[in-house]
Amino acid sequence: MASPQQKLAESLEALKALQDRGAVAIRAADLTRTHRERLLKNGFLQEVMKGWYIPGRPDEAGETTAWYASFWDFCAAYLRERFGSEWSLSPEQSLSFHAGNRAVPAQLLVRSPKARNRATSLAHNNSVFDVRASLPEGGAREERDGLILFSLPAALVACSPTVFRQNPIDARTALAMVTDASGVLEILLRGDHSVIAGRLAGAFRNVGRERIADDILRTMKAAGYTVRERDPFDERIDLALPRRETSPYAGRIRLMWGLMRGAVIEEFPRAPGRPNDIDRYLARVDETYTTDAYHSLSIEGYRVSVDLIERVRGGAWNPDGDAGDRELSNALAARGYWQAFQAVKQSVRAVLVNENPGAVADRDHGEWYRQMFAPSVSAGLIPAASLAGYRDGQVYIRNSMHVPLAPHAVRDAMPVFFEMLEQEEDAAVRVALGHFIFVYIHPYMDGNGRMGRFLMNVMLAASGYPWTVIPVQRRDAYTAALEQASVQQNIAPVARFLGGLVRDSMEGRNVARAPEGR
Numbered sequence: 001m002a003s004p005q006q007k008l009a010e011s012l013e014a015l016k017a018l019q020d021r022g023a024v025a026i027r028a029a030d031l032t033r034t035h036r037e038r039l040l041k042n043g044f045l046q047e048v049m050k051g052w053y054i055p056g057r058p059d060e061a062g063e064t065t066a067w068y069a070s071f072w073d074f075c076a077a078y079l080r081e082r083f084g085s086e087w088s089l090s091p092e093q094s095l096s097f098h099a100g101n102r103a104v105p106a107q108l109l110v111r112s113p114k115a116r117n118r119a120t121s122l123a124h125n126n127s128v129f130d131v132r133a134s135l136p137e138g139g140a141r142e143e144r145d146g147l148i149l150f151s152l153p154a155a156l157v158a159c160s161p162t163v164f165r166q167n168p169i170d171a172r173t174a175l176a177m178v179t180d181a182s183g184v185l186e187i188l189l190r191g192d193h194s195v196i197a198g199r200l201a202g203a204f205r206n207v208g209r210e211r212i213a214d215d216i217l218r219t220m221k222a223a224g225y226t227v228r229e230r231d232p233f234d235e236r237i238d239l240a241l242p243r244r245e246t247s248p249y250a251g252r253i254r255l256m257w258g259l260m261r262g263a264v265i266e267e268f269p270r271a272p273g274r275p276n277d278i279d280r281y282l283a284r285v286d287e288t289y290t291t292d293a294y295h296s297l298s299i300e301g302y303r304v305s306v307d308l309i310e311r312v313r314g315g316a317w318n319p320d321g322d323a324g325d326r327e328l329s330n331a332l333a334a335r336g337y338w339q340a341f342q343a344v345k346q347s348v349r350a351v352l353v354n355e356n357p358g359a360v361a362d363r364d365h366g367e368w369y370r371q372m373f374a375p376s377v378s379a380g381l382i383p384a385a386s387l388a389g390y391r392d393g394q395v396y397i398r399n400s401m402h403v404p405l406a407p408h409a410v411r412d413a414m415p416v417f418f419e420m421l422e423q424e425e426d427a428a429v430r431v432a433l434g435h436f437i438f439v440y441i442h443p444y445m446d447g448n449g450r451m452g453r454f455l456m457n458v459m460l461a462a463s464g465y466p467w468t469v470i471p472v473q474r475r476d477a478y479t480a481a482l483e484q485a486s487v488q489q490n491i492a493p494v495a496r497f498l499g500g501l502v503r504d505s506m507e508g509r510n511v512a513r514a515p516e517g518r
Contacts, residue, residue, distance in 0.1 A: 011035040024070050025077035026053045048123045067123045069396040071104045076146030087112035088135050091158035094150035099173035100248035102403035103487045153183035164232035169255050169489050175207045176241050176251045181215035194225040202231035247412040257420045260491040261429045267495035268428030269503045271463035278352045285467045293337050294514040298472040332375045339371035344454045348461045357462035358422030372447050391445040402486035404442035413441050427463035432495045434459045466505040471512035
């Protein structure tokens, strides 16, 4: 008679066979009842809705990570099952997709002639609302990653006017990708959309696309329409976008920076100015090392003690001669943090002698990363290729509705990120947006939070702010603020959180302490 372990192994083999065929959304009929119940009981399946499941992990029971990571693939499979090819994401959601926004929405709006005008509840308080409506004609729809979208011109024409006020980054990113007026004009003229033509002319002019705006107005007038131009955005931004922004991700970073910087300046204390005594500043940085390492590593879930940190710093950590050290992945993380900290101090020295902080971070951040993970490579825990540079796979942030950029998008976004950092003149903006947008992009497979906090402190040093530690006790507030900025495009909580910590440090209040004792 088969043991419980053997029976579970058989069920896992059945699940693996489905996954090997590319299945993310698993229907009840795809597995026998016995396999399904066994996998659910042991946490290898998660129920999304009656009759539909996704693969899960036992150590993530009750968490949202697996669901958010599977959301878009699940919805694509589920919608194909329900509607065949007769469906599309709403024009507003299509616009966000074209603009490089993959955040998981609380409710996904879908159009189909077969829809029932009702919401279907999914896992973790998400839902799909299907609206009975006609679809754009063939050429105005396209498929991307299994999802059927309005084309970019069709989405711009069909989207609600509220998009320009409520999601200005998505809207401006999408507008910046349009290279000429022809695609939009074809839909405007075919549908007699004179009011929408005026709105889009104003929107294109808002992002500096004067020629497209003028072409819309002149062509509609030539066709006999009276068009009144109206800017649908609440504000203009002083940001020079490239004439043709082919990557939505590059354009998105530029626009996020331009639209968010004002809120940061309002929340942050004024910079004290670069210190005269560089050695004294660096000595104070050294004094914070134990506290900084404890909190930064603890935020990422490593269980590190002050004793371990001190042994690493003093050279007493010996993975070759001490069995306990060999067994501790925490020790490898602590050793990597120590090595990275030494590299970051060299960057701090560079900005203190007046090198451009954005250029320093661009030049040096690869070395911080290599030092952080070199011990794990030496120990054989991760392959040497991991040190090559930016990631070549997709990553997800635990319990976050924000989906970091795809690998190809990272390579579009990072040069623009460092360009904006190098050009930025305001100290507070360099600190807050430097930290936030780095972790928003999430350029590495691991270590992005630690790297982002290192980058933040290099930017702080450049203007004389003290090295600032984010306390592990405030991790929930920290991650909630980053989530607001990533998903809702609201940077104020991040600026307020970081600005408050920096202000406390400047006024001599203890922001964070390492635990007493060993």
